[in-house]
Each structure stands twice: as structure tokens, then as C-alpha cells.
Amino acid sequence: MSLPVEAATSALALTEAGSLTGSPDGPGTDETLRHGGLPDRRPAAKPDRHADADPTPEPGPGRVVLILAVLIVAAGVPLLIAMNRLTGPTSRDTPAQPSSRSAATATASAPSPTPSRTRVEIARECLLGSWTVTDYGKVVLGADKRGYVAEGGGGGTYTFRRDGTASENHPADRPALTAAGGSRYAVTLTGANTYRYGIRIDRGSLLLDLTRTSGNLRLRITRNGALHQQFPVPAGSDDAIEQFTCAGNRLIFDGIVDTVLTRTTT
DSSP states (O other), X not given: OOHHHHHHHHXXXXXXXXXXXXXXXXHHXXXXXXXXXXXXXXXXXXXXXXXXXXXXXXXXXXXXXXXXHHHHHHHHHHHHHHHHHHHOOOTTTSOOOOOHHHHHHHHHHSOOOOXXXXXXXXXXXXXXXXXXXXXXXXXXXXXTSOEEEEEEEBOOEEEEOTTSXXXXXXXXXXXXXXXXXXXXXXXXXXXXXXXXXXXXXXXXXXXXXXXXXXXXXXXXXXXXXEEEEEEESSSSSSEEEEEEEEETTEEEEESSSOEEEEEEEO
């Protein structure tokens, strides 16, 4: 990078000294330089009283400063370019990049999304545990062949387990009662059953499928204190389907007459 400055300095020294005129070699050398090396055939000029003066005017201070400024600027441009190549781009030219440690920390601290549970999964979790029947009712076929609703029964228990098994027990229920057609009817569940159970959705409703695996649960109906009817539960098959709702500590088997249960253990 020093060559342009030295060349410019030499040019400035030649200009200031007037090397092309008034050189130590005398007029002959000067004339030869002016005419490309050929001697000058013109008659010699008359002596001038000012011949000793240097015909090249001395450059003023302003002229010297201007020349120096141009040379410095011309030499500085490649210098800046070379320095920029050596040092590379500045921090303002390149956006800051996060460190790998910061990126790893941000990834590790981000919580993983929790998958939403299905309606069946929520219902299954709600069913788990033991329940006591607080109120149930049954439809009674009277002696007149008409149906009557007996209400107010209770006392039995249900238990649902995670392995898909369930049990129902009615050791000493409170009977559901009704009076119709001049007769008094009492409905009582007795005995116990065990089941395999499943949950599904049909037409927007939760259904509890109970498949009996063992038991002797029976529905017993009396009329005016005498046995009127008795049959196993579920009646006619080993399967029962209950439409139900479960929320918190309350379970309801929906039917013509609802059966309401309250949670006792989880």
C-alpha cells in the first residue's frame, strides 16, 4: 500500500524543484528533453535580464494542500478496502445469532402439549370407584295389565374397576313403592352380580354395556305383601345397556325412572 504514496511524493518533489527547467545540466539538456532528444536549430534567444529567475512559479500553500489531500484520499480507498477484507464485516453488518446453548435451553423449557382426552376416557375415569344407590324406581305391571311406576328404592352398591370389571350388590335394599288399582306394590332388588363393562357413544349418548359373568341378582315384586313377580336381572339375557351421565360424585342411569348413585370411594 506504500507504492501510491511514494510515487505521488516523487511527482510532487519534481513539480516543486522544476526539474524540467533550470536543471544543473544546462540549457542543452533542457532543450533536448523538450524536443524529444533532437537538438534545437532555432537561433538562441536574446538574453533576458530575468534569465536567472525560475520560470516555474512556486506552488502556493493552497495548491500543495490540495495535491496532498487528493493523494491521501486516493491512497486511502484501497487501504480501507484491504483492511475490510482482513477484518471481515462488522457486527452491524451481521445480525446476532443465538448461541446453541440458548436455543437448547429454550427448546427444553418449552412445555410439551397435553393431548386432550376423549369423552369416553373422561367417562371411564369418572366411573371408577364405589357408588351407593340413593334412589331408584321401577315400572311395575299391575294385576290389571297396566304399568305403574314404583319409586323411592335404594341401598345397593356398584363398584367399577380399572381392569374393566364391575360388581353390583343389594343385600338389604329399601323397596320402591307404588299404589295403583286399589293394590300396594313394593319392588326390591336382592342378590349380587359381577360384570365385564364397556363404554361407547351412540347418537351422542354415553352407553354402559354390562355383560354378566356371574351372580344371582333378582327383582322381586310384591302385591299387598304377597309375591307378585320375580325374575333375574338383567331379565331375558346376560347383557344390560344403561344410558348414563357421570360428573364428580354423581352418577345417573337414565331410564323411564332414573337411578341415582352417590360416590363413596374412588
